Amino acid sequence: MSKAKVLVTGIIPEQGLKELKETFDVFYDPEIETRDWILKHLKEYDGLLLMGTKADKELIDAGSNLKIITANGVGFDHIDIDYAKSKGIVVSNCPTGVRVPTAEMTFALILATVRRLYLYDKIVRSGNWVDVSEQQYMGMSLQGKTLGVYGMGRIGSEVAKFCQALGMNVIYNDPHRLDEELEQKLGVKYVDFDTLIKEADVITLHAPALPSTTGVFNSEVFDKMKDTAYIVNAARGVLIKQADLIDALKNGKIAGAGLDVFETEPNIPEELRKLDNVIMSPHAGTGTLEARTAIAEEASKNLISYLKDGKPLNQVNK
């Protein structure tokens, strides 16, 4: 029997593709795989490891022999999962490999934001110096402060643990409340959304991009937050109305922001780039060799389990 054919898109560490290459006939060449190339050749493949482009109707239609698409990560808002389902295509994701690396990045953004590392680095790098006894240069200590987690799933709960190690109290809001035993074990307290935004000193976003989460963090919310509070987003840009955030940051409605994701990604408005109370990264939550290798291995397992054994793993469009 001939081997199944798998197309790998995006830029993936080779070592993460070892098992996939041993099992299937794999094509992977980031140099030539433009979207046009993918659309032209996708019909030759049974499986797709997707990164760097959208699996919209056009792409799914182009994959007339596709049986499975696996996201190279946990988020699948770039995949039309219902249309894929209507075509009998399994869509899967990689929830395990992203968990700790994205929490690490979030934690880095929280610390960098509240301790004002962007501003300090800019001052020192430009050959200047300041006296941090002056209030305008002071940051905020985290010990004893309240972390508000919006979306207490895999990444949110990991970030909660990291911040508890620094002595923070953790409150959270999520439509799926954890059971009380788990809340106690994690040391986290469920609150309604209004309480979350009013009480948190740092709000960290970990909900997926959904119609119900889009634009939730807007002017109305920034008006209710403490003016000393910070917001960190390593989930998806659409959760925050970017124009409202810029206004809140410019007008002292909140103290600062740490952003790994953006509503207009990868185009970041100059108005945001000019602000000293923001630190930004280029959607780098899983940007380590270890993480990208583990994610590629997880994606490979999804493909192998379905194309070889007929068993979908991590399916998100059942």
Ligand SMILES: NC(=O)C1=CN([C@@H]2O[C@H](COP(=O)(O)OP(=O)(O)OC[C@H]3O[C@@H](n4cnc5c(N)ncnc54)[C@H](O)[C@@H]3O)[C@@H](O)[C@H]2O)C=CC1
């Ligand atoms: N910056 C980056 O590089 C990365 C970003 N992500 C993003 O992080 C998101 C979260 O990932 P995981 O923790 O693995 O997902 P998860 O599914 O384990 O957790 C998401 C949580 O959000 C909750 N949620 C859903 N709707 C909500 C709402 N309206 N309000 C509050 N909470 C809500 C869910 O109930 C769930 O508990 C992903 O969907 C992805 O968009 C994930 C990995 C890397």
Ligand SMILES: O=CC(=O)O
């Ligand atoms: O943004 C990355 C993901 O895994 O989702």
